[in-house]
Amino acid sequence: MQNHFTKLKKQEFKKLIIGAALKEFNAIENFSYLFTHAQADAIDISAFPHSVISALKGINTALAENSQLKKPLLMVSINVGQDPHFRRIELNKELCTSCEDCIVTCPSLAFFLDEQKKFQYNQDLCFGCANCLPACQDKALSFSNWNSFDSKSLTELIELGANAIEIHLNADFANFTKIYQQIPKTFLLESFCIGSQSANADFLASSVDEIIKNVSNKHSSSYQFIIQVDGLAMSGAKDLKIKDKDQVSLDKAKLVIDYIQNKYPQQVKNIFVQVAGGTDSKTFAKAKSQKLNINGVAIGSYARKKINQSQTKQEALKIAAEIFT
Ligand code: SF4
Numbered sequence: 463m464q465n466h467f468t469k470l471k472k473q474e475f476k477k478l479i480i481g482a483a484l485k486e487f488n489a490i491e492n493f494s495y496l497f498t499h500a501q502a503d504a505i506d507i508s509a510f511p512h513s514v515i516s517a518l519k520g521i522n523t524a525l526a527e528n529s530q531l532k533k534p535l536l537m538v539s540i541n542v543g544q545d546p547h548f549r550r551i552e553l554n555k556e557l558c559t560s561c562e563d564c565i566v567t568c569p570s571l572a573f574f575l576d577e578q579k580k581f582q583y584n585q586d587l588c589f590g591c592a593n594c595l596p597a598c599q600d601k602a603l604s605f606s607n608w609n610s611f612d613s614k615s616l617t618e619l620i621e622l623g624a625n626a627i628e629i630h631l632n633a634d635f636a637n638f639t640k641i642y643q644q645i646p647k648t649f650l651l652e653s654f655c656i657g658s659q660s661a662n663a664d665f666l667a668s669s670v671d672e673i674i675k676n677v678s679n680k681h682s683s684s685y686q687f688i689i690q691v692d693g694l695a696m697s698g699a700k701d702l703k704i705k706d707k708d709q710v711s712l713d714k715a716k717l718v719i720d721y722i723q724n725k726y727p728q729q730v731k732n733i734f735v736q737v738a739g740g741t742d743s744k745t746f747a748k749a750k751s752q753k754l755n756i757n758g759v760a761i762g763s764y765a766r767k768k769i770n771q772s773q774t775k776q777e778a779l780k781i782a783a784e785i786f787t
């Protein structure tokens with residue numbers, strides 16, 4: 463069986479993202495089940511104990527159904543400083559007029575009518591995409607951010623079965639160093655998420671420098687890890703007027719790859735560059751056609767949005783099977 467480093471080296475690593483903010487355990491179990499059937503190499507979830515338990519339930523159900531499937535890595539995501547992946551919508555019930563306009567905007571089905579046809583919002587389903595904000599004329603929706611890092615809880619997550627971690631870096635390098643030192647060394651795979659739509663070459667280069675310095679200090683200069691470059695965070699759920707959403711991420715990945723090759727030629731073979739943000743089933747092929755040697759693709763909103771449109775389990779399984787084809 464190929465392990466994750468083999469897949470990364472072969473430039474075939476596939477990660478599916480359930481969401482750093484998504485907490486609803488039925489959704490986590492269901493997506494984990496479908497993403498295992500989709501043959502993901504890693505599944506990315508929020509860093510909560512019940513998220514790990516729910517994800518493993520879904521993964522194990524899929525594995526029991528089909529012994530040919532392999533068990534994906536279970537990656538928990540944490541943030542350093544404010545990051546759009548770690549925000550959720552707050553509903554101000556005083557301001558909400560129950561007009562229902564936001565219902566259709568949410569790819570995660572967080573707004574709905576209950577059995578009594580009463581408008582409801584389930585915050586555990588929110589993954590922070592911002593789609594709903596323009597729909598609310600009554601200003602009843604706003605974001606709240608939170609910090610996901612807790613070293614004690616990370617130990618618990620490992621005990622429960624999490625075996626990979628992603629750290630969303632942002633520009634808070636001092637805090638990154640502090641937090642990174644407290645992360646247990648026992649994760650099988652570490653990934654560092656950098657970038658944003660506005661990230662320029664200098665910002666990306668400083669982020670790469672910080673990651674390499676900290677990883678080398680903590681492990682060694684030959685330690686293997688992922689740098690995930692995110693161009694348009696959670697854009698797969700949005701109808702943006704950008705033609706090639708993933709091209710933004712691919713362009714930034716090119717800057718990162720060129721920088722690593724020029725400044726850290728000795729470490730090129732240990733650093734795997736993965737693309738996220740606006741990614742879809744065609745991103746790998748698009749990178750190849752541009753001769754861009756990315757090691758992995760992470761797909762989030764695009765996959766969840768498509769799956770949420772399915773009416774039956776069979777339909778959902780069919781969509782999952784096609785995510786990377
Ligand atoms: S549209 Fe996006 S931000 Fe709004 S509730 Fe749904 S998931 Fe959360």
Ligand code: SF4
Binds near residue numbers: 561
């Ligand atoms: S759009 Fe705003 S006012 Fe209307 S139901 Fe949604 S939150 Fe309430």
